[in-house]
Amino acid sequence: MIAILITILVLELRVPHGTDWQAVRPLIPVFLTYVLSFIFLGIYWNNHHHMLHATTRISGSILWANLHLLFWLSLIPFVTGWMGENSFAPLPVAVYGVVLLLAAVAWLILQTAILAHEGPESKLRMAVRRDFKGKFSIAAYAVAIPLAFVDRRIAIGLYIFVALLWLVPDRRIESQLNRKESSGL
Amino acid sequence: MIAILITILVLELRVPHGTDWQAVRPLIPVFLTYVLSFIFLGIYWNNHHHMLHATTRISGSILWANLHLLFWLSLIPFVTGWMGENSFAPLPVAVYGVVLLLAAVAWLILQTAILAHEGPESKLRMAVRRDFKGKFSIAAYAVAIPLAFVDRRIAIGLYIFVALLWLVPDRRIESQLNRKESSGL
Amino acid sequence: MIAILITILVLELRVPHGTDWQAVRPLIPVFLTYVLSFIFLGIYWNNHHHMLHATTRISGSILWANLHLLFWLSLIPFVTGWMGENSFAPLPVAVYGVVLLLAAVAWLILQTAILAHEGPESKLRMAVRRDFKGKFSIAAYAVAIPLAFVDRRIAIGLYIFVALLWLVPDRRIESQLNRKESSGL
Amino acid sequence: MIAILITILVLELRVPHGTDWQAVRPLIPVFLTYVLSFIFLGIYWNNHHHMLHATTRISGSILWANLHLLFWLSLIPFVTGWMGENSFAPLPVAVYGVVLLLAAVAWLILQTAILAHEGPESKLRMAVRRDFKGKFSIAAYAVAIPLAFVDRRIAIGLYIFVALLWLVPDRRIESQLNRKESSGL
Numbered sequence: 001m002i003a004i005l006i007t008i009l010v011l012e013l014r015v016p017h018g019t020d021w022q023a024v025r026p027l028i029p030v031f032l033t034y035v036l037s038f039i040f041l042g043i044y045w046n047n048h049h050h051m052l053h054a055t056t057r058i059s060g061s062i063l064w065a066n067l068h069l070l071f072w073l074s075l076i077p078f079v080t081g082w083m084g085e086n087s088f089a090p091l092p093v094a095v096y097g098v099v100l101l102l103a104a105v106a107w108l109i110l111q112t113a114i115l116a117h118e119g120p121e122s123k124l125r126m127a128v129r130r131d132f133k134g135k136f137s138i139a140a141y142a143v144a145i146p147l148a149f150v151d152r153r154i155a156i157g158l159y160i161f162v163a164l165l166w167l168v169p170d171r172r173i174e175s176q177l178n179r180k181e182s183s184g185l
Numbered sequence: 186m187i188a189i190l191i192t193i194l195v196l197e198l199r200v201p202h203g204t205d206w207q208a209v210r211p212l213i214p215v216f217l218t219y220v221l222s223f224i225f226l227g228i229y230w231n232n233h234h235h236m237l238h239a240t241t242r243i244s245g246s247i248l249w250a251n252l253h254l255l256f257w258l259s260l261i262p263f264v265t266g267w268m269g270e271n272s273f274a275p276l277p278v279a280v281y282g283v284v285l286l287l288a289a290v291a292w293l294i295l296q297t298a299i300l301a302h303e304g305p306e307s308k309l310r311m312a313v314r315r316d317f318k319g320k321f322s323i324a325a326y327a328v329a330i331p332l333a334f335v336d337r338r339i340a341i342g343l344y345i346f347v348a349l350l351w352l353v354p355d356r357r358i359e360s361q362l363n364r365k366e367s368s369g370l
Numbered sequence: 371m372i373a374i375l376i377t378i379l380v381l382e383l384r385v386p387h388g389t390d391w392q393a394v395r396p397l398i399p400v401f402l403t404y405v406l407s408f409i410f411l412g413i414y415w416n417n418h419h420h421m422l423h424a425t426t427r428i429s430g431s432i433l434w435a436n437l438h439l440l441f442w443l444s445l446i447p448f449v450t451g452w453m454g455e456n457s458f459a460p461l462p463v464a465v466y467g468v469v470l471l472l473a474a475v476a477w478l479i480l481q482t483a484i485l486a487h488e489g490p491e492s493k494l495r496m497a498v499r500r501d502f503k504g505k506f507s508i509a510a511y512a513v514a515i516p517l518a519f520v521d522r523r524i525a526i527g528l529y530i531f532v533a534l535l536w537l538v539p540d541r542r543i544e545s546q547l548n549r550k551e552s553s554g555l
Numbered sequence: 556m557i558a559i560l561i562t563i564l565v566l567e568l569r570v571p572h573g574t575d576w577q578a579v580r581p582l583i584p585v586f587l588t589y590v591l592s593f594i595f596l597g598i599y600w601n602n603h604h605h606m607l608h609a610t611t612r613i614s615g616s617i618l619w620a621n622l623h624l625l626f627w628l629s630l631i632p633f634v635t636g637w638m639g640e641n642s643f644a645p646l647p648v649a650v651y652g653v654v655l656l657l658a659a660v661a662w663l664i665l666q667t668a669i670l671a672h673e674g675p676e677s678k679l680r681m682a683v684r685r686d687f688k689g690k691f692s693i694a695a696y697a698v699a700i701p702l703a704f705v706d707r708r709i710a711i712g713l714y715i716f717v718a719l720l721w722l723v724p725d726r727r728i729e730s731q732l733n734r735k736e737s738s739g740l
Binding site (some may be wrong): 186187190193196198245248249250252255256259260262263266267270271275276278 | 373374376377378379380381383385386387388389390394405408412415416419537
């Protein structure tokens with residue numbers, strides 16, 4: 001389903017009416033937001049794929065934790081369009097951060113629900129023992145949201161920093177589970 | 186396909202043109218409807234996933250019963266948009282209930298078609314023996330639809346009540362089939 | 371992919387701006403077209419699912435014949451919107467028939483490509499030996515298209531007749547292959 | 556995910572408001588662009604399907620190379636709409652070429668990342684030994700982009716030529732891997 005959300009992102013890129021460089025210029029912030037959201041959803045797609053691949057048992061609470069994560073991710077195309085079309089005005093930038101923050105919290109909840117279901121010596125549990133990146137991201141978003149009203153560039157800078165941090169895929173899980181996987185792309 | 190419908194829901198959230206709190210206020214009913222429909226489709230997604238997982242044989246009538254269910258579910262993004270954009274006016278609220286009612290009836294038909302195909306001692310048959318929630322939901326919708334024209338808050342309250350009732354996943358099926366499942370998220 | 375097309379159909383149902391019966395009335399032809407197209411795409415979805423399930427070998431030409439079928443099917447949401455929003459004007463009704471005709475021809479080509487690849491005693495070959503419905507549909511569309519300019523009701527009547535003819539799933543294939551299938555819904 | 560992008564393409568075909576031939580005429584360039592982009596995405600879909608089927612091991616860098624390819628492909632519906640709605644004006648034609656060029660480069664990167672992961676005697680490595688078509692396409696796009704500002708017909712002609720070149724599916728990979736495949740359509 002994250003793949004569908006990534007694809008729906010592009011619908012927020014409205015076709016411009018003119019055909020000269022003038023017509024393209026207002027698209028630049030929209031395009032940059034598109035790239036940022038594409039990377040965020042791509043990170044979730046890859047890590048979600050890794051984590052579920054390493055999950056051996058599914059329960060009702062995992063299904064709902066997963067749906068809860070998808071809820072916040074599903075708002076990303078919406079906040080992307082809002083932030084991009086308004087050239088990074090403070091409120092949309094802050095709301096964008098709120099959605100990222102709640103998606104990160106939902107990810108932690110999903111991870112906890114899955115770990116609670118796996119045995120204490122599960123590979124997954126070993127792999128995510130110290131979830132530094134997850135906790136740091138939540139802190140960074142929490143700092144960025146109020147700062148969007150002070151200087152939106154700081155907030156956007158923090159979002160980009162978190163994205164870069166995650167661009168390296170979750171090697172901890174990957175290194176442990178790599179061999180088990182087939183071409184689930 | 187229910188996953189795609191959930192994703193398409195977000196397209197009904199139109200990006201506001203302003204960037205202050207004023208511009209956001211008319212979005213509140215749209216957003217609340219979005220949350221409600223997301224939960225309803227999420228419930229169907231989870232339970233549909235459970236039920237089909239427990240189904241051992243597919244027939245032509247099951248395929249059509251499934252398509253019939255998908256038909257009513259496919260209208261949910263449409264009625265969600267209509268109800269949300271008109272701040273819960275009586276007619277959209279009633280039509281929303283009609284779609285939920287017919288989806289619930291279609292679910293019963295699909296369940297019956299699958300059970301008729303399974304043997305009399307199938308696990309699924311045991312699991313859904315007394316389908317209290319299914320029948321109660323249909324009754325609740327049938328009551329809510331005319332009440333939407335009296336006081337829409339009663340109708341919406343009933344919809345929310347049914348959603349909460351189902352938020353607990355169908356433990357009957359789950360408890361019987363839990364171990365068989367792999368990561369079909 | 372046909373599942374995605376079915377879902378995209380609903381995006382052609384534009385949310386009305388009013389909330390009374392007046393606002394709903396112009397939606398009736400749109401809704402009826404939606405139902406008709408949903409049934410057509412549902413028929414293709416089910417039969418496509420059956421046929422590919424019975425296919426044992428894939429070649430380059432089958433991939434392209436499949437993509438060719440998907441091309442015509444992908445135009446159905448577009449012609450559905452055009453026909454519905456213009457209350458069944460002659461030209462959109464005729465173009466709707468042209469798309470259905472070319473999709474039916476593409477289906478025949480795909481079926482032929484698959485059969486050429488299967489052995490002469492394949493089950494699938496036995497199952498579709500006399501493809502009466504396929505050929506009749508093509509003839510019916512070819513008759514309906516010019517008649518749309520004489521009396522559009524005749525054309526629409528023929529489309530509905532073909533849909534009803536196919537609503538009975540392709541029992542020939544199904545009866546032969548039924549037992550092999552798992553829950554590919 | 557490429558299947559979803561193909562489907563989203565059709566959303567760029569806006570329903571015309573009139574119902575006579577006059578209303579249809581401005582749609583012709585839009586429709587032709589639709590056909591061209593459908594073929595390009597179809598080529599990527601088929602070849603992507605073939606290549607990943609032949610891939611035995613997935614790594615983090617392959618996941619990101621894949622996402623990078625999907626990024627450029629995801630822009631195709633957008634540039635398709637822009638080029639079609641402006642009757643092939645020079646700038647949209649050039650930008651269309653840029654997206655095709657970057658998608659082709661991303662394809663090469665993905666192919667290289669996969670080959671680096673496969674052993675030196677892998678079937679895939681044998682199959683794509685001399686990637687003439689991939690390199691020729693990149694050169695053709697690089698030539699077409701500046702020529703779009705001289706005479707857009709040359710640029711469009713080159714795009715069509717590359718599409719025709721690829722319409723023959725990648726027989727090299729296919730011939731080696733054909734037998735392994737099941738019905739992943």
